[in-house]
Amino acid sequence: RGMPGNSEAAFQRHRSCGILLCLLTAVVLFMVFDLLRDGHGTVYPGSMVYAVAFYAFFSLISSCISMVRFRRQHNALLSAAKAFSLATALVSMFSLQATLLTTFDDNALPHNRYNFLTGTAVCLMILSIALFMIWHSTRMLRQRTNHPKEDTQYGRE
Numbered sequence: 001r002g003m004p005g006n007s008e009a010a011f012q013r014h015r016s017c018g019i020l021l022c023l024l025t026a027v028v029l030f031m032v033f034d035l036l037r038d039g040h041g042t043v044y045p046g047s048m049v050y051a052v053a054f055y056a057f058f059s060l061i062s063s064c065i066s067m068v069r070f071r072r073q074h075n076a077l078l079s080a081a082k083a084f085s086l087a088t089a090l091v092s093m094f095s096l097q098a099t100l101l102t103t104f105d106d107n108a109l110p111h112n113r114y115n116f117l118t119g120t121a122v123c124l125m126i127l128s129i130a131l132f133m134i135w136h137s138t139r140m141l142r143q144r145t146n147h148p149k150e151d152t153q154y155g156r157e
Helices: 008-038 048-069 076-104 109-146
Strands: none
Touching (some): 008 109, 048 076, 076 109
8 A cells, every 4th residue: 555645746846846946045045145235144133033933943844843753654744845844944043143143243254154165065955955855766766667567765656
């Protein structure tokens, strides 16, 4: 018996999510370049910075926990949701860094270097996640096309 999240349509959606994540990486790159051009991030009033920090860390920890907890559930749609969760957590951490550097330090020169390095790392991580999603789902679709009756790693349809 196959798993509902591993049909051919599920792997096609998984690949589409990977393509969309590639396109969204361009938006994050724009955010990095805009931040470098302006030289400063968003300044939040008072304790709002701590709420932003709490959200960023909570989303990163939550994303990591779900990736570990559900790693053995070979489900293409759940995998795509986990990838998007991790990508948004990484962008939140990058935004938090830019906000903290702007809020607690007046010297803007080192900010550009740190924001550039972190932004580049986040973009590369998101792009690698997206490319892996595209590669894996394409491989699974080809495997289903070439061997429709055999069990795959994710079960039959």
